[in-house]
Amino acid sequence: MQNENIEKLVRKGIMLPLMEEFYTIQGEGYHTGTAAYFIRIGGCDVGCHWCDVKESWDPEKHPPTQIGSIIENAKKYSNTIVITGGEPLTWDMSLLTEGLKANGLNIHIETSGAYDMTGVWDWICLSPKKIKLPKPEIYPRVDELKVIIYNKSDFKFAEEQAAQVSEDCELFLQPEWSVREKMTPQIVEYVMKYPKWRISLQTHKYLNIP
Numbered sequence: 001m002q003n004e005n006i007e008k009l010v011r012k013g014i015m016l017p018l019m020e021e022f023y024t025i026q027g028e029g030y031h032t033g034t035a036a037y038f039i040r041i042g043g044c045d046v047g048c049h050w051c052d053v054k055e056s057w058d059p060e061k062h063p064p065t066q067i068g069s070i071i072e073n074a075k076k077y078s079n080t081i082v083i084t085g086g087e088p089l090t091w092d093m094s095l096l097t098e099g100l101k102a103n104g105l106n107i108h109i110e111t112s113g114a115y116d117m118t119g120v121w122d123w124i125c126l127s128p129k130k131i132k133l134p135k136p137e138i139y140p141r142v143d144e145l146k147v148i149i150y151n152k153s154d155f156k157f158a159e160e161q162a163a164q165v166s167e168d169c170e171l172f173l174q175p176e177w178s179v180r181e182k183m184t185p186q187i188v189e190y191v192m193k194y195p196k197w198r199i200s201l202q203t204h205k206y207l208n209i210p
């Protein structure tokens with residue numbers, strides 16, 4: 001009975017499986033170097049073989065948490081909140097983001113875009129995945145496209161994705177961490193040849209911060 005109730009609350013986005021929350025520096029993409037409070041929601045079935053937070057995938061491993069308490073915590077730390085996962089769009093993000101917005105916070109999302117877009121967002125970072133493509137509705141809303149480069153074929157994928165976002169979308173290529181020594185020089189060369197792109201490094205990993 002209690003479990004059924006909790007499931008219902010999670011389905012409505014009143015509770016969410018919370019993996020971790022931390023105040024740090026945005027390590028990637030357009031806002032690199034700026035302070036932000038991260039909320040990592042569990043649950044993802046996209047299945048990227050190189051995913052750097054596989055512990056997030058199973059939502060059962062993360063306690064269903066009242067969004068009210070997530071919001072109360074978040075507002076103590078920062079004006080900028082990054083919602084990530086897991087795949088946050090696995091869940092209905094409406095109530096969490098509306099609650100954060102009501103406190104005057106800027107809300108960013110890190111998403112693969114593979115599920116329905118819910119929530120109110122000040123900044124949408126789309127990191128599309130070949131194995132589960134973004135829903136088409138997200139492309140016109142994306143502020144930042146961040147394509148992970150694991151091998152050469154990902155440059156072609158990056159261009160196909162860039163063709164679908166709006167003209168003023170910021171474009172980033174980010175080396176997959178385990179192959180960074182091999183792929184980073186290729187990204188550098190690519191960006192010099194096609195300067196509409198920028199390179200994004202996972203700077204938090206170099207800095208040894210969360």
Ligand SMILES: C[S@@+](CC[C@H](N)C(=O)[O-])C[C@H]1O[C@@H](n2cnc3c(N)ncnc32)[C@H](O)[C@@H]1O
Nearest residue numbers: 050051052085086087110111112127175176177
């Ligand atoms: C862990 S994901 C969570 C949010 C969402 N599921 C997504 O993929 O966008 C956060 C960001 O880390 C990137 N990422 C995950 N594993 C990575 C890796 N091994 N190397 C580089 N970037 C990685 C993702 O592409 C995404 O941009």
Ligand SMILES: Nc1nc2[nH]cc(C(=O)O)c2c(=O)[nH]1
Nearest residue numbers: 025026027028084110204210
């Ligand atoms: N510092 C820091 N910056 C990040 N930007 C995106 C991250 C993510 O995992 O979504 C991330 C993260 O895990 N840490």
Ligand code: SF4
Nearest residue numbers: 044046047048051086
């Ligand atoms: S979509 Fe994001 S969280 Fe899910 S497996 Fe891929 S990188 Fe990991």
Ligand SMILES: [Mg+2]
Nearest residue numbers: 052053084210
């Ligand atoms: Mg990360």
